[in-house]
Amino acid sequence: WPHAALEGVAEHFLVELSGKNVQDSELLVTIATHMANVHLSIGEANRRFLEEERRYNFTTPRSFLELISFYMKMLETTQ
Numbered sequence: 001w002p003h004a005a006l007e008g009v010a011e012h013f014l015v016e017l018s019g020k021n022v023q024d025s026e027l028l029v030t031i032a033t034h035m036a037n038v039h040l041s042i043g044e045a046n047r048r049f050l051e052e053e054r055r056y057n058f059t060t061p062r063s064f065l066e067l068i069s070f071y072m073k074m075l076e077t078t079q
Contacts, residue, residue, distance in 0.1 A: 001061060006036035013068045021075050035071070039064045 001009075010032035014022070022028055042059045049057050 001064070003036050003040060006039055006064060007032045009064065010035045010068055013065075013072065017072060017075065031071075035064070035067060039067060 007029075011028060014028045014032055018025060018028060022031070039059065042063075046057045046059060049055065
C-alpha cells in the first residue's frame with residue numbers, strides 16, 4: 001500500500017482512541033504517520049533478511065492491521 005493509504009487506514013482505526021487515551025488529534029496523525037513509516041521500513045528489512053539469510057519474510061496488509069490493533073490494545077492497558 002502507498003504511504004498515504006497506510007496513514008488513512010491507521011487514522012481510521014486510531015480515531016477510536018480520540019477523547020479516551022489520546023486527547024490531541026495532531027498526536028493521532030503523528031502516530032498514524034509513524035505506523036506507516038514503520039510498516040514501509042519492514043519491506044527494506046525483509047529485503048536485507050533475504051539477502052543475508054536467504055529466507056523470505058513477508059509483510060502484508062494484515063500485518064499492518066495487526067500492528068494497529070496491537071498498539072491500541074497496548075495503549076488501553078497501559079493507561
